[in-house]
Amino acid sequence: MADTYFGAILVNVTSMELSIVNLKTGQQVEHVTSTVAIGENIYNHEDIELQTVADAAEALRGFLQVIKDYGVTRYQVWGSQALSSAPNADFIADQLYVRTGLRLRWISLGRESFVLNEAIALKFPAYKKLVKHHTAIIGLNSGSTTFSFFHHARLLASHNMKLGPTRIKEVLQNLRATAPNPIAVLDDYINSKVDDFYRFVPDELQQVNNQVILIGATPLNNYFIPRGKTSCSLTLQQFHDFTDEALNASDQYLMERLQLNEDTVGLVLPEVLLLQKLFATVHADQIHLVSLNVLDGLTTETAIDAGYLKKDFNDQIIDAAHALAARYRVEPQHMALVEKFTLHLFDQLKALHHLSARDRLLLHVAAIVHDIGGFIDTHEHYLHSDYILKQSELLGLTNQEMQIIAAVSRYHSSRTPGGELARFRQLSADERLRIAKLAAILRVADALDDAHQQTIARISVSVQPTQVVITAFSDDDLSLVRWAFNYKADFFTDVFGLQPVFKQRRLHK
Incomplete structure (x- = not known):
């Protein structure tokens, strides 16, 4: 078969799927599902x-x-983020490789959300x-x-909540064994989890009404989407009518009406209760x-x-980085200038660094979020930035890429990687x-606005045999900038073998 065909396998908590598609036309030629629930107890x-x-x-x-x-x-075979959280996930991935020759590539929740978008x-x-x-894309995963x-048409915020139908189903099983009114307790549990999560959504988004694009709601899809179609729209009243029917129906009826089996019918109640709360929370129209x-x-x-496909969705990654920076109250003027200088330096120094377009994207993100640690303490804020970023997920980035951005942010200020790179033996x-x-590169760009005063309007870069001349266009006194530049530029020399030289040119002579 032609090289345009591609096989994609996803190993999830409750199922495994194979899709064979023609990449050129986008047509799916085969789809196979296995009900093997490899991680149902994770x-x-x-x-x-x-x-x-x-x-x-x-x-x-x-x-x-x-x-x-x-x-x-x-x-290619991917393993879902939920599955990767199992205590023995890496052992299992290796065992599957030994038995099948297939290597699982773990996908982060941020990546799952991005590819869905x-x-x-x-x-x-x-x-x-x-x-x-105002539109909210809501994607349901198992956990x-x-x-x-x-x-x-711009991404305003992206968030992941560790609460999904399968996780709620396991809570319900525990409640049925311990609580006298398990459904009421489960409803309170869902409400508290969603309310606690949603307070981290930007204030300006918490009160607006949203159109909701819902992904992954199998019971609703099977009930409402006409045969041969891939989408449909419904009112809140239609959803509430479905909810009343589902909550009062027997498992046998639900299996027949919603095309479910004995393993998946138990997810209907958790999913309906969760969606009921989510639609109210996002003010779904x-x-x-x-x-x-x-x-x-x-x-x-x-x-x-x-x-x-000639499309580029990296602007969503940049928008998500800006949203994360805003959440930690990064000073926007300094951030914007460092962002501008960083990208200019990267583009002008291609002959030196030989880095890829993906590396440029990672550096762009680092230029936006490198100061988020100041939210905790401005003293040694770079260490706090490192910690926060390691614990964060960002739309479109892998866990490994977040580790890289965390490390770059850690070393944008006074410390240098040097011998500390041994910390990243993984x-x-x-x-x-x-x-x-x-x-x-980020250290030099950050030094050009070290005082956070935006005293430099623009820069030019000239690569010479033994040095890189960076000319700053400004009418201000740049003594502090020059000192910070000379201090932070030493590491640039260590890495690239050329000495950065700072020059100033007046805008108005």
Whole structure:
């Protein structure tokens, strides 16, 4: 089969899926689902059991046979973020590799949310119209819920809540054994978790009404979306009518009406109660069901990376970085200037650093968020930035990329990586070198506004045989900037072998 075909496998907590798509046309030619629930007990902090690993390996071998039958030579296996949280997840991934030859690539929750956004933008016709107004994309995963808020076609905020239908189902099972009124207690539990999470959403978004694009709501999709279609819209009243019917129906009726099996019918009640609270919280005006999932997002991104789709959604990553910086009250004028100087330096120094477009994106994010540690304490704020970023998820970035951004932010100020790069032994030598190069550039850019006074209007860069001349255009006294520049530039010399030289040119002579 032609090289345009690609096989994508997603190993999730409650199921495994294979999708074979034509990357050039976007057409799905095969879709196979296995009900092997490899991680159904992970939310109770239990290990993945060995028997389920054997079942998963058998299912994966079956997927491989389907891929072979179609003549597909390009394929990839991903493991969901929820599955990666199992205590023995890395052991299980290795066991699956030994048994099948397939290597799991873990996908972060931020990446899951991002690829879903890509798929919705390209495959849901109403997307462009909806995101011009206040719109919330809500994605349901087994153990979490993702939110992306849009207005004027720009991402305003992106958040992930560690609460999803499967996690709620396990709570309900415990409540049925311990509480006299488990449904009422579960409803209170969901309300408290959502309210506690939602207070971190920006204040200006908490009171606005939203159009809601809902992803991953299988019971609602099966009930409302017409056969042969991939989306439909419904009113809140239609949802409430569905809720009343589902809450009073038997499992047998729900399995027949919603096309569910014995393993998935138990998710209906948790999902309905969760959505009931979410729609009230985001002030939903109307609900748009879209039958897409993470696997659709992963194949869409693969098509973009392969050049079949000429789209770039990195602006959502930058918007998410700005939202994170705003949450930690980063001073916007300094941030904007460092952002501007950092990108200018990166572009003018390509012959020195030989870094990629993805590296430029990571540096761009670091330039935005490097000062977030000041929210805790301005003293040694770079150490706090490092900690916060390591514990954060950002839309579109992998966990490893967040570690790189955290390290670059750690070294933007007084400390230098130097011998401390040994702290990052989990990263390869190439990645440690990337950190050093990115940090060296950010340090110089940050030094150009060390006093946070925005005294430099613009800069020019000239690469010479033994030095890099950076000319600052300003009419102000730049004594402090010159001192900070000379101090922070030493590490640049260590990394690139050229001495940065600071010069000033007056704007008005």
